[in-house]
Amino acid sequence: MNIKLLKSQIKTVSSITITGSKSESNRLLLLQALYPEIKIENLSNSDDSVVMSKALSSNSNAVIDIHHAGTAMRFLTAFFATQEGKEVTLTGSQRMKERPIQILVEALNQLGANISYLENSGCPPLLIKGKALTQNKISLKANVSSQYISALLLIAPKLEQGLELTLNGEITSIPYINMTLNLLNQIGVETSFKNNVITVNPLKSVSGDKTIVVESDWSSASYFYSIVALSPIGTQVELSSYKQDSLQGDSVLAELYQAFGVKTVFKGLSIVLEKTSQHQPDIAFNLVKSPDIAQTIAVTALGLGVKCDLEGLHTLKIKETDRLVALKNEIEKLGGDIEVTNETLHLKPFDGNFKLATIQTYNDHRMAMAFAPLALKTELKIEDAMVVSKSYPTFWDDLKSIGFQINQ
Known part of the structure; x- marks a missing residue:
């Protein structure tokens, strides 16, 4: 099933429950x-x-x-x-x-x-x-x-x-x-x-x-970090159930997304993500300990027009698809300028003048979910959108619940 994401604006305050990791x-x-x-x-x-x-x-x-x-x-x-x-x-x-x-x-x-x-x-x-x-x-x-x-x-x-x-x-x-x-x-x-x-x-x-x-999945939380980063200052999304002493490597999101102006507050078994400031002009991370969030971070940077350099990505070559090549293909469709090697990604600053594009998902759930937050900046289509069921079957319903406009 292909879907069309209309240019959207999410609610100022919303909450989502995400299932186990x-x-x-x-x-x-x-x-x-x-x-x-x-x-x-x-x-x-x-x-x-x-x-x-x-x-x-x-x-x-x-x-x-x-x-x-x-x-x-x-x-x-x-x-x-x-x-x-x-x-x-x-x-x-x-x-x-x-x-x-x-x-x-x-x-x-x-x-x-x-x-x-x-x-x-x-x-x-x-x-x-x-x-x-x-x-x-x-x-x-x-x-x-x-x-x-x-x-x-x-x-x-x-x-x-x-x-x-x-x-x-x-x-x-x-x-x-x-x-x-x-x-x-x-x-x-x-x-x-x-x-x-x-x-x-x-x-x-x-x-x-x-x-x-089982603690809820931090990789699934990454898409909401991206959404909050791409939203106006003051936007809040609450996610449950999460632990401050998480076993999951992707819990580093709470630290990394500060560079995008997103603050994480632990509240009981929930986290509240809030856009509290503007993003930094340049982003550079080594993701050798958490490579699964590379796609999300690259797309967040594209949406904000930020220069982004990521390294430690060598395992992405053997995932559901070659994720580095897939990212390069789809970011270039949208008008971005990106270079990849076998283990690094280099995204140049983007002027925000998006081209209309259909994002190919390559049988990879993370391709569909990583690009979805861009609907806060531009209209786009996602091919084979139900590939998200691999890790997050209710993803599109959850996006609708916080204000995304989605047509089949």
């Missing part, structure tokens, strides 16, 4: 499959979490299609590798079949797994024959996707000797690794993370009542 939900769903005693509240309603939940309850010898869900592909590869006597074929969309998974497969096979490629070497689909993994030491390059690392850490407590994982070099996305370790700690697993070595001790079973409430 996809990142936390998918980790907890895997842990719950390993330890059924765990109970989860405020689970994400995203397509990715629905796919993850369905796959974890599948029967033996199943063909499991996770579509575009990259997190599910990585986590399920590790999970099914440990399921003795179970054989599954794990596949996905055409794009998923192009996304690399060799680093994780090789690591699991070194631990004793039996995983093979059914089509192209290094990519899904995978044939996974579950068995007991007998080894407990592995090394990885530290700059790989944190999802590979988290996949290994999540199954680690079920390995007979636990896991000792050595990361060689500078680590990418430390907050996501810390999120995984924190959730393991919450269910009673002992872990340590010192000098690039992560140790996870084995845990036979979870004791006592283990109900974990």
Whole structure:
């Protein structure tokens, strides 16, 4: 479905409830499959979490299609590798079949797994024959996707000797690794993370009542940070439910968006975003710890006419699409001047003279949501708009509720 966003102005004060973090939900769903005693509240309603939940309850010898869900592909590869006597074929969309998974497969096979490629070497689909993994030491390059690392850490407590994982070099996305370790700690697993070595001790079973409430998704909050940044001074949007000591790397939004004139106030389990001042003329961030908010930040900068330099973006090349190329294509359609490399983005100041454009979404939920706030500056169309259901199914309804004018 394509939609047209008319030039809009949002209410001065509004509020939105956002469902649980996809990142936390998918980790907890895997842990719950390993330890059924765990109970989860405020689970994400995203397509990715629905796919993850369905796959974890599948029967033996199943063909499991996770579509575009990259997190599910990585986590399920590790999970099914440990399921003795179970054989599954794990596949996905055409794009998923192009996304690399060799680093994780090789690591699991070194631990004793039996995983093979059914089509192209290094990519899904995978044939996974579950068995007991007998080894407990592995090394990885530290700059790989944190999802590979988290996949290994999540199954680690079920390995007979636990896991000792050595990361060689500078680590990418430390907050996501810390999120995984924190959730393991919450269910009673002992872990340590010192000098690039992560140790996870084995845990036979979870004791006592283990109900974990998932914090709302900070990545989803990013679009409202952008909306407030593009609105007049005095505009407020309240979002729930969020914690000041969040496990999510994208909670850095509260700090970064000060440069765009947006103040974050924590109020109970909510955050209030308020446009309190003008933006800075130049923005420069290293997003190596939170690459998923790069698209939102780049589009905010475009909407405000701000010079923007982002680095630490090398993982964006292997997402649902090559996000750096996609951003360049769509920003140039609108009249912006942007350069990208394999790990950086450089946006020149923009005069605000937008060209009418239809934004292509490339099967990527974040492309649709990152560009939507520009409707506060110009009319635009979004192609395949329901791609947002991957992480935020009610996104368009929530935008309408705060004043956006949207036509199908």
